[in-house]
Amino acid sequence: MSLQGQVAIITGASKGIGKAIALSFAKEKMKVALAARTKSDLDKVAEEVNKLGSEALIVPADVSRGQAVDHLISQTLENFGKIDVLINNAGMGVFAPVDELSTQDFDRMFAINMRSVFLCTRAVLPHMKNQKSGAIINISSLAGKNFFKGGSGYAATKWALNGFTKCLMLEAREYDIRVSVVCPGSVVTDFSPHSGKDPSKILQPQDVADSVLAILRLPPNALMSEIDLRPTNPK
Numbered sequence: 001m002s003l004q005g006q007v008a009i010i011t012g013a014s015k016g017i018g019k020a021i022a023l024s025f026a027k028e029k030m031k032v033a034l035a036a037r038t039k040s041d042l043d044k045v046a047e048e049v050n051k052l053g054s055e056a057l058i059v060p061a062d063v064s065r066g067q068a069v070d071h072l073i074s075q076t077l078e079n080f081g082k083i084d085v086l087i088n089n090a091g092m093g094v095f096a097p098v099d100e101l102s103t104q105d106f107d108r109m110f111a112i113n114m115r116s117v118f119l120c121t122r123a124v125l126p127h128m129k130n131q132k133s134g135a136i137i138n139i140s141s142l143a144g145k146n147f148f149k150g151g152s153g154y155a156a157t158k159w160a161l162n163g164f165t166k167c168l169m170l171e172a173r174e175y176d177i178r179v180s181v182v183c184p185g186s187v188v189t190d191f192s193p194h195s196g197k198d199p200s201k202i203l204q205p206q207d208v209a210d211s212v213l214a215i216l217r218l219p220p221n222a223l224m225s226e227i228d229l230r231p232t233n234p235k
């Protein structure tokens with residue numbers, strides 16, 4: 001399936017996994033709307049997208065805020081005319097035992113990892129329903145399926161995200177909209193740097209981007225609703 005000419009919104013596109021997805025889409029000649037809070041980081045990604053011969057729109061935005069999301073959607077439609085793909089990727093994690101986790105960090109994780117997904121998804125659905133096509137891919141985590149000490153807040157957001165995604169998938173496919181979730185293990189980014197470790201033993205942002213492309217490359221009648229992504233041999 002050629003993805004050329006498709007329009008994608010990517011949240012958290014300035015770094016790490018979101019940046020890898022943005023550049024992979026640019027190589028496919030997709031047009032990308034890039035959202036994150038830090039404009040200077042988005043500018044650098046947009047420059048790389050342009051060098052790959054594709055178009056980037058940067059929209060500095062805190063995607064946990066409704067007005068910012070509405071602006072992101074309207075800017076994308078104004079500049080590119082449609083939305084084919086939404087990648088809900090923006091996320092953050094604070095890892096601490098429950099009695100050491102602040103209310104502020106707990107609320108921030110839910111705002112960015114879950115509320116933003118709800119807001120962005122709700123805003124793009126009318127357009128995708130009208131065009132009777134679209135793909136929404138949520139970047140979750142294996143933390144959304146497993147248990148580990150210090151992960152209560154973060155894992156809860158990703159367990160919530162997985163539940164949200166599966167319910168949405170059943171609703172949206174009736175309109176030929178494909179909804180998927182990618183659940184990676186640890187990936188080398190600022191979120192989780194793994195400095196000094198053998199890179200072949202750890203997932204790279206490009207591995208997640210390749211999973212996203214695999215989902216999108218399926219013919220429109222086929223829906224890969226979930227990918228668990230692990231390093232082949234972590235030892």
Ligand SMILES: NC(=O)c1ccc[n+]([C@@H]2O[C@H](COP(=O)([O-])OP(=O)(O)OC[C@H]3O[C@@H](n4cnc5c(N)ncnc54)[C@H](OP(=O)(O)O)[C@@H]3O)[C@@H](O)[C@H]2O)c1
Pocket residue numbers: 011012013014015016017018035036037038039041061062063064089090091092093112113139140141142183184185186187188189190191192
């Ligand atoms: N790295 C891992 O080990 C790993 C494993 C599994 C799943 N994941 C998931 O993968 C996703 C991306 O993680 P990453 O490792 O690429 O993290 P990262 O390198 O820290 O990048 C996070 C991105 O999200 C943006 N962001 C954060 N808060 C935002 C907000 N309120 N509004 C808009 N953008 C916001 C950041 O830019 P600004 O700060 O400028 O806004 C940045 O572009 C997350 O959902 C994470 O939970 C990561």
